[in-house]
Amino acid sequence: MAKKHQLDSASHSRRPIYMDHHATTHVDRRVLEAMLPYFTEIIGNAASIDHEYGAEANRAVEKARQQIAALINAQPDEIIFTSGATESDNLAILGTAEQHADRGNHIITCVTEHKAVLDSCQYLEQKGYRVTYLPVDQYGLIDPDDVRRAITPQSILISVMAANNEIGTLAPLADIGRIAREHEVLFHTDATQAAAYIPLNVEVLDIDLLSLSAHKMYGPKGIGALYVRKRRPRVRVSAQMRGGGHERGMRSGTLNVPGIVGLGKAAEIAAKEMKAEAKRVGELRDLLWHRLQENLEGVQLNGHPTQRLPNNLSVAIPSVESRSLLVQVKHDVALSTGSACTTAIVEPSHVILALGYGEERAHSSVRFGLGKENTQRDIEFVVECLKASVQRLKWLVAT
Numbered sequence: 001m002a003k004k005h006q007l008d009s010a011s012h013s014r015r016p017i018y019m020d021h022h023a024t025t026h027v028d029r030r031v032l033e034a035m036l037p038y039f040t041e042i043i044g045n046a047a048s049i050d051h052e053y054g055a056e057a058n059r060a061v062e063k064a065r066q067q068i069a070a071l072i073n074a075q076p077d078e079i080i081f082t083s084g085a086t087e088s089d090n091l092a093i094l095g096t097a098e099q100h101a102d103r104g105n106h107i108i109t110c111v112t113e114h115k116a117v118l119d120s121c122q123y124l125e126q127k128g129y130r131v132t133y134l135p136v137d138q139y140g141l142i143d144p145d146d147v148r149r150a151i152t153p154q155s156i157l158i159s160v161m162a163a164n165n166e167i168g169t170l171a172p173l174a175d176i177g178r179i180a181r182e183h184e185v186l187f188h189t190d191a192t193q194a195a196a197y198i199p200l201n202v203e204v205l206d207i208d209l210l211s212l213s214a215h216k217m218y219g220p221k222g223i224g225a226l227y228v229r230k231r232r233p234r235v236r237v238s239a240q241m242r243g244g245g246h247e248r249g250m251r252s253g254t255l256n257v258p259g260i261v262g263l264g265k266a267a268e269i270a271a272k273e274m275k276a277e278a279k280r281v282g283e284l285r286d287l288l289w290h291r292l293q294e295n296l297e298g299v300q301l302n303g304h305p306t307q308r309l310p311n312n313l314s315v316a317i318p319s320v321e322s323r324s325l326l327v328q329v330k331h332d333v334a335l336s337t338g339s340a341c342t343t344a345i346v347e348p349s350h351v352i353l354a355l356g357y358g359e360e361r362a363h364s365s366v367r368f369g370l371g372k373e374n375t376q377r378d379i380e381f382v383v384e385c386l387k388a389s390v391q392r393l394k395w396l397v398a399t
């Protein structure tokens, strides 16, 4: 089966099937085409608008702001461009802490957040802020009542991710947003993984700050955005990058116009195609889960069975060391054990550990991130590869 697939697809590509879309995605051709003129023809600095070069670059940036705002039901002037979600998370958390230092020093977040959020919070702890790291249940779900109970008069920010990048669990954003609003605490969500798959409406969900990244939604790497609410309430974050006062003074630096055009186009496509693609990829993911259950004895699901990203599947394969498995299959399929940003460090995933299962499960977990180019044929092929490799690994361990 494995061979057949490779031969059939040889004329097209001999590369492994890519199923690591939580780490990054390819750039959609339509996005690339929209970006290309901004490298060689429309070359102006969007802040240098006394001539046509700058003015046309500026118009492209403003169009992208509209496209991104439309995806989350924000206003264009509420979009701040950054270098990606890491920077957006840092700006949201450090910027709010600094801006509101006279109001309070308490931040509420969750143990399963991305390192961009956790490290920012830990940095603030060193500076004298207090951070509450809320637990999750065995599905990775945060309890909104825990959020309510954690709030004190000193609380200034709640930061809870929209969808987890390892196990795909979706947070109860509407409940948390309501609680945050009732207590007049700002609400930030890292929507990096959710933005292309889950409708996010910052008005309905009472979100004040929202992080996005282009390369997780078929746009280019190195460009992202932070939504900063401007009305009811007017939110401001202290700049973490100082300079020419770009982006309403919240993020200085010459704008990456081609990247911004790419992020805008990616957001426009995501808004248009989200419903159909979420359904398509969700069906593939369900098929993958069924096939894995049929072929891998004792395989267990990490994360919530239904409240999860449609393109995510995270499983534990008992008695199999997932790193060894990924090495075995790497010429056939590109998978991950967890978040790419921490794979340089071989330590058990903090997300799987937070589910309460212990290190063994963390070391036997594999993450599938499905995406636009994956097909039913890929699923069948990948399951065959995994089945053969798991048998081989078990045999090696037994002999």
Ligand SMILES: Cc1ncc(COP(=O)(O)O)c(C=O)c1O
Binding pocket: 022, 023, 083, 084, 085, 086, 087, 089, 114, 116, 161, 163, 164, 165, 190, 192, 193, 212, 213, 214, 224, 339, 340, 341
């Ligand atoms: C949930 C989440 N937040 C933040 C990031 C960082 O994004 P970027 O690569 O754009 O800095 C990632 C990337 O893995 C992510 O999955």
